[in-house]
Amino acid sequence: MLAGNPRIFLMADPVTILVFDSGLGGLTVFREIAAVRPGARTVYLADDERFPYGDIAEADLIARVLEVIGRAIKRHHPDLVVIACNTASTLALRELRATFTVPFVGTVPAVKPACAQSKSGRVSVLGTRATVTREYTRALIREFANGCEVDLVGAARLATFAEAQFNGAPASDAEIAAEIAPCFVDRDGRRTDTIVLACTHYPLLLDRFRALAAWPVNWIDPAPAIARRVAELLPVPASPDALPAPQFVLTSGRQPSGTLMAALRGFGFVAATENA
Ligand code: DGL
Numbered sequence: 001m002l003a004g005n006p007r008i009f010l011m012a013d014p015v016t017i018l019v020f021d022s023g024l025g026g027l028t029v030f031r032e033i034a035a036v037r038p039g040a041r042t043v044y045l046a047d048d049e050r051f052p053y054g055d056i057a058e059a060d061l062i063a064r065v066l067e068v069i070g071r072a073i074k075r076h077h078p079d080l081v082v083i084a085c086n087t088a089s090t091l092a093l094r095e096l097r098a099t100f101t102v103p104f105v106g107t108v109p110a111v112k113p114a115c116a117q118s119k120s121g122r123v124s125v126l127g128t129r130a131t132v133t134r135e136y137t138r139a140l141i142r143e144f145a146n147g148c149e150v151d152l153v154g155a156a157r158l159a160t161f162a163e164a165q166f167n168g169a170p171a172s173d174a175e176i177a178a179e180i181a182p183c184f185v186d187r188d189g190r191r192t193d194t195i196v197l198a199c200t201h202y203p204l205l206l207d208r209f210r211a212l213a214a215w216p217v218n219w220i221d222p223a224p225a226i227a228r229r230v231a232e233l234l235p236v237p238a239s240p241d242a243l244p245a246p247q248f249v250l251t252s253g254r255q256p257s258g259t260l261m262a263a264l265r266g267f268g269f270v271a272a273t274e275n276a
Contacts, residue, residue: 018078026084032227041176056126061196090136109198112144122190124183127198129154162201168259184214
């Protein structure tokens with residue numbers, strides 16, 4: 001049974017989870033969900049046609065997310081939808097819940113755990129420029145800062161760098177270092193010790209962030225917490241034996257390049273499905 005949407009699952013019925021992002025970043029959430037719910041049927045949907053979401057005006061983005069998710073619900077009949085995108089969740093989650101009856105799990109900046117863990121009392125939130133300016137994010141800080149100073153850092157190009165790296169064309173160290181540098185603040189006797197990865201693309205670059213960091217910090221990736229929430233909402237033990245392979249779908253209908261497909265195999269995908 002799902003919270004807020006009572007229905008009965010038979011043990012033989014595998015549930016379907018739709019994981020959605022503007023691009024490949026949501027794969028960092030998808031892999032955690034696949035680990036906690038190996039018995040679920042999964043569909044990963046990337047809106048590559050409109051990537052990056054960080055550059056889209058708010059009204060257009062709400063309309064786009066409602067349209068793409070509406071189409072995907074009709075086609076894939078998910079029991080749960082995970083919006084694995086901070087830029088979309090911080091803006092459109094309320095409209096999605098008001099429009100569709102299927103339950104949604106969103107991805108929003110992990111301000112609460114970051115501020116609870118920080119010892120220095122200075123935390124940075126690294127997200128798209130859209131996410132860090134959203135009222136949703138500011139409200140999280142008002143509610144959960146827990147006495148910490150929180151520095152908001154909007155990155156213009158990191159999501160694109162993450163996609164490029166996944167496609168075999170990594171950005172240079174200097175380009176990545178310039179994007180993360182403003183996260184490292186040493187002011188008023190407090191030095192940043194915790195950085196929230198507030199865009200699901202960024203964990204794809206985490207090794208590079210660690211190597212280029214001005215000093216060691218704790219990086220907070222919300223994906224494991226999102227997967228735990230999914231497991232709470234779908235407590236159905238199903239046999240993975242007869243499951244189809246996870247589906248990977250691009251809204252453009254394009255087929256992934258050979259390089260991308262090779263990377264996707266690491267996440268359990270065997271081929272891309274043509275229609276969103
Ligand atoms: N992965 C997305 C997020 O979590 C956004 C990247 C983009 O499309 O700009 O915010």
